[in-house]
Amino acid sequence: MEILIGWVALCFAVAAWAHSKGRFAFGWFIISLMLSPLVGGVIVAALPKVGKAALPRDEAGQPITDQTHVRCPDCRELVRRDARKCKHCNTALVPQ
Template identity: 35%
Template structure:
């Protein structure tokens, strides 16, 4: 009987630990009842926190990585979002703006090289400044 109470107690610890790591507490509780709660704790510690969250720089609370405003303190969240798909420098940003305007205007200035450069920036790959300078001059 004591063993059963101990087993359920450890399973509750698994529930709390899973909730703190932004995982399904109830799901981990049920899993730990069937497998060993100690094994469930080891697995939780090994897999780490759930992806898709970041810490607010103002209040240090966890928020979704895509969030623009912290739900806890209301501060604006700049810089915690992933840089993939977003220009990393002012030159890349200027090129993307000019490229997008040229696309909308149906400009004949666009070249296949510019399309590849734009795709590289959107994928988060680096583009040499020389290539960006040349493309910006051609589009401006």
Template identity: 40%
Template sequence: MFELFVWLAGSVLAWLAADGRGRSRWWSLLSWIGVAFVLVLPSRRHDPAAPTPETHVRCPECRELVRMDAKRCKHCGNRLVPNSAKPDSPYTEVELVEKLMAAVRNDDQEGFNLLLAHGVPAEAVGRIIEYADLYGREYVKAAMMRGRVE
């Protein structure tokens, strides 16, 4: 009778340990051996500190994951330009870049200022600076380095 109680207690412990670690409850059939295996195996629960698209981005230089609010990449030291495109912006990133380039081409500083308020995708900053250099628009280059035009 005592052996049956010990086996039953071991089954319950294995079931609880397996459930707490995100493992199959079938380990409870193995009783005490199941308890040992479940405690040795790594947990399959989701790590809340793991990088997600909401918290991390890839560095454009070295392609390593860095926190979204970082100013420099911790892997290569590259200066990061935050992607400040607002979710309520009426433009997609592609449309916004096209409109910014059209404002540079047409020397429309006021239009450029208005579009710049929607945010510039980090991947497009270098391309817009090159485009402004092609047309000799120094105010655009200065604005992209500062993040705004005055």
């Protein structure tokens, strides 16, 4: 009985990991339940992130999009849209 509980718990872990990569968690739970959590985990590890999980993120963990960030006119680094000064080169930015 303990082995079955451990098996299902590891399947939930694989599903949570797949969900964090933007994948369908229930599907990966079923795949790892049928095959094995080890096989499911190896496959999930090999898969790239998709959707919103694949977007690059800033220091605060927020996704970087055209609505939230702009490029500095001097150094071309990404800075937050509401910034007054570039954090990389200290150039004054024009509000947009």
